[in-house]
Amino acid sequence: MLDLIEYGYIGLFFASFLAATLLPFSSEALLSLMIFSNFDFYLCVFIATIGNTLGSILNYYLGRLGKWEYIEKYLKIKQERIFKIQDKISKIVWLAAFFIWLPIVGDIIAVALGVLKANIYVVIPFTFVGKLLRYMVIAYLSVYYFV
Numbered sequence: 001m002l003d004l005i006e007y008g009y010i011g012l013f014f015a016s017f018l019a020a021t022l023l024p025f026s027s028e029a030l031l032s033l034m035i036f037s038n039f040d041f042y043l044c045v046f047i048a049t050i051g052n053t054l055g056s057i058l059n060y061y062l063g064r065l066g067k068w069e070y071i072e073k074y075l076k077i078k079q080e081r082i083f084k085i086q087d088k089i090s091k092i093v094w095l096a097a098f099f100i101w102l103p104i105v106g107d108i109i110a111v112a113l114g115v116l117k118a119n120i121y122v123v124i125p126f127t128f129v130g131k132l133l134r135y136m137v138i139a140y141l142s143v144y145y146f147v
């Protein structure tokens with residue numbers, strides 16, 4: 001974690017991107033550490049949000065490709081789990097996209113939206129807003145409770 005802070009905003013971007021894809025990584029901890037280390041609050045939140053949103057969009061496109069061997073191998077998401085939630089998600093794409101920020105199930109939601117071939121112009125903005133709100137809360141908690 002301390003190694004990534006040396007890369008500054010670029011490290012935060014990549015950490016946030018990877019945290020939304022296949023690596024179990026805490027971009028939230030790095031965000032808090034950077035804010036604690038006097039990096040720009042709003043720039044940190046924005047960069048973490050962009051990186052994490054793009055990572056989720058990668059998951060969406062992996063789902064859209066529909067290559068189950070890749071989805072199961074790299075994302076560790078079973079086909080049955082996607083099929084269970086498809087009917088529910090297809091009716092509320094915008095809300096599902098908003099909740100992609102959730103730990104564990106967020107990756108499944110992103111892949112499911114890709115499998116459903118949900119409108120990317122709905123998925124991206126709602127995913128961005130959900131992730132932005134999550135990072136804002138984490139950043140404010142970092143400032144008011146840890147600094």
